[in-house]
Amino acid sequence: MAKTKIEYTVGRTGEMGMDARPAQGPIAPVELEEPAFDADSMLINVGPQHPATHGVLRLLLELDGETVTRCTPHIGYLHSSFEKLGEYRDWNQIVPLTDRMDYLAPLIYNCAYVMAVEKLGGIEVTERCKVVRVICMELDRIFGHLLWLGTWAIDVGAFTPFLYAFQQREKIYQLHESYTGARITTSATRVGGMLADLPEGWAEGVREFVNGLQKTLDEVDALLTTNGIHVGRTQNVGVIGAEDAINSGFTGPNLRASGVPYDVRKDNPYYDYETYDFEVPIGEYGDCYDRYLVRMEEMRQSSRILHQALDRLPGGPINVDDPRVILPSKTDCMNDMESMIHHFKLVMEGVKIPEGDCYFPVEGSKGELGMYIVSDGGSKPVRWRIRPPSFVNLSVISKLVEGGLLADVIMVNASLDIVLGEIDR
Amino acid sequence: MTDRADESFDAVERGPEGAVESSASGAARVPGADERHPSVDALRERFPGALLRSEVQAGDQHVVFIEPDRNVEVLKWLRDEPDHRYNLLVDVTAVDYGGSRPIQLVYQLWSIPNRMGLRLKCELPLSKLEIDSVVPLWDTANWLEREVYDLFGVQFRGHPDPRRILMPEFYAEGHPLRKDFPLRGRFSRAEQTRRALTQDPEDYYPPTDFGPGRSPQVAREQAGSLLEQRPDRELPTNEERTETAPEDERGGAEK
Numbered sequence: 001m002a003k004t005k006i007e008y009t010v011g012r013t014g015e016m017g018m019d020a021r022p023a024q025g026p027i028a029p030v031e032l033e034e035p036a037f038d039a040d041s042m043l044i045n046v047g048p049q050h051p052a053t054h055g056v057l058r059l060l061l062e063l064d065g066e067t068v069t070r071c072t073p074h075i076g077y078l079h080s081s082f083e084k085l086g087e088y089r090d091w092n093q094i095v096p097l098t099d100r101m102d103y104l105a106p107l108i109y110n111c112a113y114v115m116a117v118e119k120l121g122g123i124e125v126t127e128r129c130k131v132v133r134v135i136c137m138e139l140d141r142i143f144g145h146l147l148w149l150g151t152w153a154i155d156v157g158a159f160t161p162f163l164y165a166f167q168q169r170e171k172i173y174q175l176h177e178s179y180t181g182a183r184i185t186t187s188a189t190r191v192g193g194m195l196a197d198l199p200e201g202w203a204e205g206v207r208e209f210v211n212g213l214q215k216t217l218d219e220v221d222a223l224l225t226t227n228g229i230h231v232g233r234t235q236n237v238g239v240i241g242a243e244d245a246i247n248s249g250f251t252g253p254n255l256r257a258s259g260v261p262y263d264v265r266k267d268n269p270y271y272d273y274e275t276y277d278f279e280v281p282i283g284e285y286g287d288c289y290d291r292y293l294v295r296m297e298e299m300r301q302s303s304r305i306l307h308q309a310l311d312r313l314p315g316g317p318i319n320v321d322d323p324r325v326i327l328p329s330k331t332d333c334m335n336d337m338e339s340m341i342h343h344f345k346l347v348m349e350g351v352k353i354p355e356g357d358c359y360f361p362v363e364g365s366k367g368e369l370g371m372y373i374v375s376d377g378g379s380k381p382v383r384w385r386i387r388p389p390s391f392v393n394l395s396v397i398s399k400l401v402e403g404g405l406l407a408d409v410i411m412v413n414a415s416l417d418i419v420l421g422e423i424d425r
Numbered sequence: 426m427t428d429r430a431d432e433s434f435d436a437v438e439r440g441p442e443g444a445v446e447s448s449a450s451g452a453a454r455v456p457g458a459d460e461r462h463p464s465v466d467a468l469r470e471r472f473p474g475a476l477l478r479s480e481v482q483a484g485d486q487h488v489v490f491i492e493p494d495r496n497v498e499v500l501k502w503l504r505d506e507p508d509h510r511y512n513l514l515v516d517v518t519a520v521d522y523g524g525s526r527p528i529q530l531v532y533q534l535w536s537i538p539n540r541m542g543l544r545l546k547c548e549l550p551l552s553k554l555e556i557d558s559v560v561p562l563w564d565t566a567n568w569l570e571r572e573v574y575d576l577f578g579v580q581f582r583g584h585p586d587p588r589r590i591l592m593p594e595f596y597a598e599g600h601p602l603r604k605d606f607p608l609r610g611r612f613s614r615a616e617q618t619r620r621a622l623t624q625d626p627e628d629y630y631p632p633t634d635f636g637p638g639r640s641p642q643v644a645r646e647q648a649g650s651l652l653e654q655r656p657d658r659e660l661p662t663n664e665e666r667t668e669t670a671p672e673d674e675r676g677g678a679e680k
Contacts, residue, residue, distance in 0.1 A: 075590065075591065076589075076590060076591040076592060076593070079591045079592065081601055083576075083602060084601055084602055084606075084608060085608070088608055119483050119484070120482075120483045122484070244564075246512050246513055246537065247512075247563055247564050247565070248563075248564040248565055249513070249514060249515075249563065249564070249565030249569075251513075251515075260537065262513070262537050267537070267540050268535075268540065268542070356482045356483055357482050357483070357486075357488075357520070358482060358483035358486060359483075359486060359515075359516070359533055359542075359544060361515070361535075368515065370515060370516060370533065372516065372518060372531070372533070374520050376522075382520065382522060382523075383520045383521070383602075385516075385518045385520075387515060387516040387518075387533070391568065391572075392565055392568065392569070394568075395564075395565070395567060395568035396564070399564075424591060425591070
């Protein structure tokens with residue numbers, strides 16, 4: 001195949017402003033393979049503003065009739081350089097950046113980030129905090145899956161499940177709001193604990209929600225699982241086998257739908273997940289329909305975990321009793337000299353995390369969510385990296401849709417359950 | 426003030442002590458700091474020249490520094506060797522420590538059958554930011570390496586699609602996650618504004634999108650000529666549409 005050479009010019013000093021330094025030098029010219037077009041093929045552009053791409057994803061599709069012969073995804077429209085911003089913020093100030101990435105399951109991101117920092121800092125959180133975080137993470141797994149369920153149903157042409165799912169999501173929004181004060185951007189965690197203890201009646205609210213959810217899941221199950229249109233649109237569409245799925249870096253429900261029982265909660269457990277009684281659902285064929293089944297079952301399993309976590313929710317403090325990471329109470333600050341100095345130091349300098357690096361994976365709603373942090377012993381990270389599950393899952397989309405029909409592109413994209421805020425970061 | 430208080434302030438000044446070895450946790454066989462990691466030992470035996478040093482981070486995370494020239498060889502062995510089987514490439518990323526220190530390329534591996542993790546690092550000097558691509562081993566590496574190239578400027582030899590991924594195709598300010606890249610970008614705010622106002626939307630369509638051999642400029646000229654034609658053309662009215670279009674179709678069908 002012919003190659004075309006593209007020259008990028010970087011750092012032409014004449015074009016730079018006064019305070020700009022020359023760049024690193026020219027980026028080496030890259031050689032790209034020319035796409036093999038023939039006269040019969042047609043190019044269509046899906047997105048970036050398209051309701052079925054679930055965000056600002058742009059897919060460039062080359063069609064032969066109705067068959068997709070080439071799919072080139074373009075991302076980056078929502079790039080906010082969170083990782084760069086993190087290098088200019090201290091450890092606790094990064095928490096609000098995390099929930100802006102996956103705004104569909106913000107608490108999982110909040111928790112994953114501080115868990116990585118605590119791991120590197122050797123901070124052992126209290127038992128109550130552990131269980132509260134498990135509740136938060138499982139609640140947001142359902143939160144994320146419910147949004148997927150609603151949009152998935154819309155993409156397949158069914159409007160009712162969307163309303164059912166969003167009715168339940170609204171209850172989680174309210175739980176978020178009563179705990180954190182925000183519906184989406186929760187910023188609920190701090191290094192060493194949570195922003196506050198649970199409000200009165202919150203745990204009961206979660207239990208009430210979980211009990212109500214089962215009925216909705218059953219209803220949606222009845223509407224979709226054996227529905228002829230749904231089955232016809234999703235079975236044998238976007239098939240990927242176990243070996244390919246692992247090689248492509250699939251994680252989470254997408255990987256499990258291909259029959260690989262890899263779940264971070266089981267394989268590399270954190271927060272005593274090994275003591276909770278739950279199953280990891282796996283699929284058989286690795287197609288869109290299996291991904292649907294796996295996520296539906298995961299919501300039921302998360303409900304089981306939620307019930308167990310609520311049962312065992314221990315009393316005691318929610319934050320660690322450590323002046324190096326947690327602010328003293330306001331009363332102590334006003335009455336006690338030592339506490340006031342601790343308060344001053346923490347506010348002015350921030351938490352200090354010892355030198356080293358740490359990769360901490362948790363099972364997010366989209367897949368394995370890893371937080372990789374590098375510290376030089378200061379109050380700001382040298383590097384904060386998110387291992388983005390949607391980003392890696394989306395990179396496979398070309399392989400899944402090429403050779404299929406144009407209509408299947410929408411179903412495959414919906415079945416991957418992506419969130420562009422985290423893909424572009 | 427008492428000594429105890431002084432000690433306490435020093436402790437706050439120093440911050441937390443760091444990770445200790447985590448308590449035995451469930452199913453995962455994560456070797457602790459004093460425990461030896463079987464894969465690290467095996468690597469030391471199998472690739473004595475390629476393994477530069479190893480360390481334990483965050484209590485129980487084993488990190489191996491390898492020779493950048495032999496990354497593919499080592500990773501392929503780790504992936505395929507039956508005792509290790511690191512079949513999931515979790516992450517590829519890079520770390521720039523600044524101060525013209527080498528950039529570290531980080532491979533995070535996980536073995537699904539053995540439930541073990543391992544982190545590999547390659548140190549690349551700023552003068553030679555080049556390394557072999559591992560896309561032949563894992564498809565995962567495709568986008569992850571593109572991201573490292575985009576944000577750090579590391580060149581991956583043999584990468585099938587070495588384009589920028591998050592930043593625009595024609596981004597001219599360099600590689601944003603490098604430490605010498607200022608938070609607000611290299612260009613002044615005035616220059617950035619000028620560029621934003623004079624940019625052509627067609628710049629967002631890389632040449633490969635338009636087909637063989639057509640540079641964006643040519644494509645733009647073609648698109649421009651179409652745009653010029655557009656105002657002269659009047660949209661057909663409803664009557665015209667019903668008069669002309671179906672007849673053509675019918676005519677085609679009869680033939």
